[in-house]
Amino acid sequence: MNTFQEQLEQYADVALQKGINIQEGQGVIINAPIEASDFVHILTAKAYGRGAKDVYVQWGDNVLTYMKMKNASEEVISNFPRWRAQGLEEMAKDGYSVVNVYGPDPDLLKDIDSERVAKANKASAEALTTYRDYIMEDKITWTIVAFPHPDWAKKLFPNDPVPLAQDKLWEQIFHITRIDRKDPLKAWDEHNEQLRQARERLNKKQFKKLHYKAPGTDLTIELVNDHVWAGGAAESTDGVTFNPNMPTEEVFTMPHKYGVNGTVRSTMPLNYDGNLIEDFSLTFEDGKVVDYQAESGEESLKYLLETDEGAKRLGEVALVPVESPISQSGHVFYNTLFDENASCHIALGKAYPTNVKDGTSMSEEQRDEHGVNDSLVHEDFMIGSAELDIDGEHEDGTYEPVFRNGTWAGDFKK
Amino acid sequence: MNTFQEQLEQYADVALQKGINIQEGQGVIINAPIEASDFVHILTAKAYGRGAKDVYVQWGDNVLTYMKMKNASEEVISNFPRWRAQGLEEMAKDGYSVVNVYGPDPDLLKDIDSERVAKANKASAEALTTYRDYIMEDKITWTIVAFPHPDWAKKLFPNDPVPLAQDKLWEQIFHITRIDRKDPLKAWDEHNEQLRQARERLNKKQFKKLHYKAPGTDLTIELVNDHVWAGGAAESTDGVTFNPNMPTEEVFTMPHKYGVNGTVRSTMPLNYDGNLIEDFSLTFEDGKVVDYQAESGEESLKYLLETDEGAKRLGEVALVPVESPISQSGHVFYNTLFDENASCHIALGKAYPTNVKDGTSMSEEQRDEHGVNDSLVHEDFMIGSAELDIDGEHEDGTYEPVFRNGTWAGDFKK
Ligand SMILES: [Zn+2]
Numbered sequence: 001m002n003t004f005q006e007q008l009e010q011y012a013d014v015a016l017q018k019g020i021n022i023q024e025g026q027g028v029i030i031n032a033p034i035e036a037s038d039f040v041h042i043l044t045a046k047a048y049g050r051g052a053k054d055v056y057v058q059w060g061d062n063v064l065t066y067m068k069m070k071n072a073s074e075e076v077i078s079n080f081p082r083w084r085a086q087g088l089e090e091m092a093k094d095g096y097s098v099v100n101v102y103g104p105d106p107d108l109l110k111d112i113d114s115e116r117v118a119k120a121n122k123a124s125a126e127a128l129t130t131y132r133d134y135i136m137e138d139k140i141t142w143t144i145v146a147f148p149h150p151d152w153a154k155k156l157f158p159n160d161p162v163p164l165a166q167d168k169l170w171e172q173i174f175h176i177t178r179i180d181r182k183d184p185l186k187a188w189d190e191h192n193e194q195l196r197q198a199r200e201r202l203n204k205k206q207f208k209k210l211h212y213k214a215p216g217t218d219l220t221i222e223l224v225n226d227h228v229w230a231g232g233a234a235e236s237t238d239g240v241t242f243n244p245n246m247p248t249e250e251v252f253t254m255p256h257k258y259g260v261n262g263t264v265r266s267t268m269p270l271n272y273d274g275n276l277i278e279d280f281s282l283t284f285e286d287g288k289v290v291d292y293q294a295e296s297g298e299e300s301l302k303y304l305l306e307t308d309e310g311a312k313r314l315g316e317v318a319l320v321p322v323e324s325p326i327s328q329s330g331h332v333f334y335n336t337l338f339d340e341n342a343s344c345h346i347a348l349g350k351a352y353p354t355n356v357k358d359g360t361s362m363s364e365e366q367r368d369e370h371g372v373n374d375s376l377v378h379e380d381f382m383i384g385s386a387e388l389d390i391d392g393e394h395e396d397g398t399y400e401p402v403f404r405n406g407t408w409a410g411d412f413k414k
Numbered sequence: 415m416n417t418f419q420e421q422l423e424q425y426a427d428v429a430l431q432k433g434i435n436i437q438e439g440q441g442v443i444i445n446a447p448i449e450a451s452d453f454v455h456i457l458t459a460k461a462y463g464r465g466a467k468d469v470y471v472q473w474g475d476n477v478l479t480y481m482k483m484k485n486a487s488e489e490v491i492s493n494f495p496r497w498r499a500q501g502l503e504e505m506a507k508d509g510y511s512v513v514n515v516y517g518p519d520p521d522l523l524k525d526i527d528s529e530r531v532a533k534a535n536k537a538s539a540e541a542l543t544t545y546r547d548y549i550m551e552d553k554i555t556w557t558i559v560a561f562p563h564p565d566w567a568k569k570l571f572p573n574d575p576v577p578l579a580q581d582k583l584w585e586q587i588f589h590i591t592r593i594d595r596k597d598p599l600k601a602w603d604e605h606n607e608q609l610r611q612a613r614e615r616l617n618k619k620q621f622k623k624l625h626y627k628a629p630g631t632d633l634t635i636e637l638v639n640d641h642v643w644a645g646g647a648a649e650s651t652d653g654v655t656f657n658p659n660m661p662t663e664e665v666f667t668m669p670h671k672y673g674v675n676g677t678v679r680s681t682m683p684l685n686y687d688g689n690l691i692e693d694f695s696l697t698f699e700d701g702k703v704v705d706y707q708a709e710s711g712e713e714s715l716k717y718l719l720e721t722d723e724g725a726k727r728l729g730e731v732a733l734v735p736v737e738s739p740i741s742q743s744g745h746v747f748y749n750t751l752f753d754e755n756a757s758c759h760i761a762l763g764k765a766y767p768t769n770v771k772d773g774t775s776m777s778e779e780q781r782d783e784h785g786v787n788d789s790l791v792h793e794d795f796m797i798g799s800a801e802l803d804i805d806g807e808h809e810d811g812t813y814e815p816v817f818r819n820g821t822w823a824g825d826f827k828k
Pocket residue numbers: 250252316318340345380
């Protein structure tokens with residue numbers, strides 16, 4: 001058993017070597033809350049140790065974010081400064097990798113007027129369009145790693161004092177990201193290999209459609225022609241293998257933006273930028289959400305869907321069996337990075353162009369024709385459970401089981 | 415006696431109301447180390463409480479600065495990104511005030527190659543030229559307030575554990591900035607009035623030259639025609655009264671860039687961007703440093719003087735009597751904000767255009783002709799002591815005492 005400090009160092013190693021797969025002479029952007037400074041210092045020291053030419057840290061602070069959303073003028077919150085976007089674009093263009101140290105407070109903005117939050121989200125999403133393309137098209141390597149921010153830890157372990165809650169959450173994070181294995185780097189290689197096999201099995205099938213059945217869910221998702229299932233390690237434009245999410249348990253591909261029909265019910269709360277949307281369902285016609293309801297956070301859901309045309313359509317369909325270690329932990333993490341890897345999910349908004357053959361080189365028009373969705377947002381929400389069945393429909397109209405009772409079935413069983 | 419929390423709140427009040435004199439509807443930039451987050455949160459809450467439209471916090475981190483200076487590529491450290499300067503310029507143009515929460519580690523960069531430090535300093539100084547003009551010409555209101563950063567506190571109280579060292583330094587800061595008075599805001603008004611009287615007495619004299627005599631010092635400083643003594647509260651272009659430094663005990667004016675002759679010896683260490691320069695002396699001819707030596711940090715002094723032409727000439731001459739509460743504390747603070755207000759000092763580099771009549775509207779050529787120095791740097795260093803005598807020379811060649819034994823003499827006694 002390694003000490004906490006040793007585990008933290010290994011976590012940084014995994015983030016840098018398997019996450020962004022840092023190369024000598026490149027730059028690194030780290031986005032992190034100020035509370036994560038100890039971990040950020042370790043990441044930074046190790047990044048320079050591996051020959052990084054620069055480490056640029058963009059600190060976040062929940063208190064400042066909250067106070068700004070509460071008090072700043074309408075004009076300020078609805079304008080994301082161009083120079084900030086420019087800085088990120090320049091660094092991305094220069095090949096900087098991005099490490100997001102992620103542990104948001106799920107309730108941060110719950111007493112803020114949803115319209116203000118929506119305005120701020122839209123402004124930053126619009127300003128960051130070019131930067132986001134670097135990420136979503138894997139033009140640079142990037143990764144999201146979890147950090148037990150006190151506000152998040154407190155949400156999960158409300159009865160514990162903060163330091164204890166953080167310790168408990170670190171333990172979960174280290175377990176789920178394989179840091180408690182004997183050789184975490186090797187464990188990631190093995191895990192990536194398993195995910196590669198799962199996506200290859202699916203890629204060979206080239207299903208026309210997926211049919212979802214579960215309590216409250218009866219949904220058909222058409223997949224785009226020449227769709228590509230991805231999962232585990234990805235490859236950047238420059239040919240560097242990297243892991244965008246740590247943890248990652250999903251294989252995912254591209255739904256057709258005009259080919260989704262039926263109703264789907266969420267199975268976990270969605271933490272949408274500081275607001276929880278719970279027990280919600282969406283009804284689709286020809287790819288578009290035509291009806292929705294939520295037990296709580298309906299206002300946030302409304303603003304999410306109204307961001308733009310693409311926010312009402314799907315950009316991702318992802319499969320995660322209930323045997324996922326995160327699912328097995330029995331926790332709801334109120335954190336998409338974790339919850340999406342505990343459960344089958346779909347995402348409203350922008351599709352990853354890498355989920356279709358030649359997707360990154362298509363024109364905007366070609367993308368639309370092909371069914372590739374575009375939007376300022378990309379929001380995963382969870383629809384998996386032990387009661388979910390999924391069938392794959394072939395080109396010729398025949399069906400075969402993909403999931404039964406929340407896990408791989410038929411040809412897809414390991 | 416107020417609690418620590420109450421004093422911290424009063425300190426924030428003084429910084430916002432007397433420091434930048436915050437006005438409703440304006441923005442605020444706060445530069446602060448991440449360790450100061452509690453104080454920054456108080457400042458931010460109070461700024462919004464007084465109607466700020468935005469508070470933008472630019473976090474600093476000694477560890478990251480150190481690692482970058484140690485490891486980043488030559489190209490990275492000698493390029494200050496344009497977009498960062500642009501952001502500051504845009505906010506300054508929009509009337510944002512600046513609060514610098516200041517508590518640098520005097521030894522931060524002592525094992526870093528001086529040439530690298532000089533390159534980084536020059537790059538940032540060049541990039542920030544336009545932004546610096548907003549500050550040095552009082553086009554916006556700005557203030558520097560001290561914060562007992564652990565690294566600074568440890569330098570002052572090396573035998574105490576960090577939290578105790580910080581407590582002791584807070585106590586000093588609160589005393590020196592009048593936060594321990596019954597009504598700190600009123601105490602600042604009274605103090606500003608005293609400094610106003612001191613500068614008025616000097617403005618009436620319009621000395622041609624000042625003659626300095628002390629052990630190791632025999633220096634003549636010509637003052638520019640129509641020089642203006644400033645000190646205490648200043649007034650921004652928009653007519654807002656503000657206090658650029660907290661504490662402030664000095665009255666200061668403009669030396670003639672071509673009119674300084676003789677030798678001057680420093681009486682306190684100079685903390686120049688993470689390096690201490692100690693026991694140094696400079697010899698001037700016609701305004702320019704022609705010889706220098708330092709017991710330690712001579713390499714840093716060399717790079718400082720070689721920044722540009724103006725770095726070898728003076729931009730400020732300031733008078734502080736030995737009765738100053740900071741001087742009385744008996745501490746060397748290794749922090750220019752404090753040490754310059756304990757001691758008569760002069761500054762290498764750029765002059766404040768506000769220290770001469772119509773200075774802010776002069777062309778570059780007019781400034782040079784008038785003797786107004788320009789440079790990328792402005793570095794105060796301390797030359798005061800209880801052994802310092804200063805005489806003022808009138809236009810007609812007659813002399814009168816200004817300082818005797820380190821304090822006001824003759825007409826200048828209160
Ligand atoms: Zn996903």
